[in-house]
Amino acid sequence: QTVVTQEPSLTVSPGGTVTLTCASSTGAVTSGHHPNWFQQKPGQAPRALIYSTSNKHSWTPARFSGSLLGDKAALTLSGVEPEDEADYYCLLYYGGARGFGGGTKLTVL
Amino acid sequence: EVQLLESGGGLVQPGGSLRLSCAASGFSFSDYAMNWVRQAPGKGLEWVASIIYDGGRTYYADSVKGRFTISRDNSKNTMYLQMNSLRVGDTATYYCAKGEHGVDYWGQGTLVTVPS
DSSP, X not given: OOOEEEOSEEEEOTTOEEEEEEEETTBOOOGGGOOEEEEEXXXXXXXXXXXXXXXXXXXXXTTEEEEEETTEEEEEEESOOGGGOEEEEEEXXXXXXXXXXXXXXXXXX | OOEEEEEOOEEOOTTOOEEEEEEEESXXXXXXXXXXXXXXXXXXXXEEEXXXXXXXXXXXXXXXXXXXXXXXXXXXXXXXXXXXXXOGGGOEEEEEEEOSSSOOOBOOOEEEEOOO
């Protein structure tokens, strides 16, 4: 069974920069996994941020960016704002099947 | 405006069945793959199942394979999840979500509770 791994928690200061990563137990994450990133705040449905590695949705703030970093997918937040405190999930595509990472709880402190 | 509205959740005894629906509007439903994703209380997101735009292919997580069936009726702009042999571990909020390589819109979810 494929396992997708994210950092359980990260802390960043307001105005700072933080990178969240997403690894696959099958090996290097590539563009073929079409990494997606989602933000979820308590009591809310997830909100899409990034698709196919680095593409932003029309509503995605400019401070969010996606990339491949080594053998992982990455989500970078630059100029973090207090409202960015949330859980972040990556989703990888495995030719039909999908897999979510366990999520990263981002604290802005 | 894209809207996804889940329904059909509720309390069901272990071993029971339930059918969830996801009514879509605001986009050309028959052009897009659709997904079911669940989230157990206090836990992370878990992909459950996906169906391509015309229903011709379906994909399932190992945890639900053989028990759950995803389907769609493009004439009704609706996707379904038939859940059989429900277990305590299936307790979760079930979300429908639109898209294949790019999952963009999500519904608000419907809660399924299977008590121990």
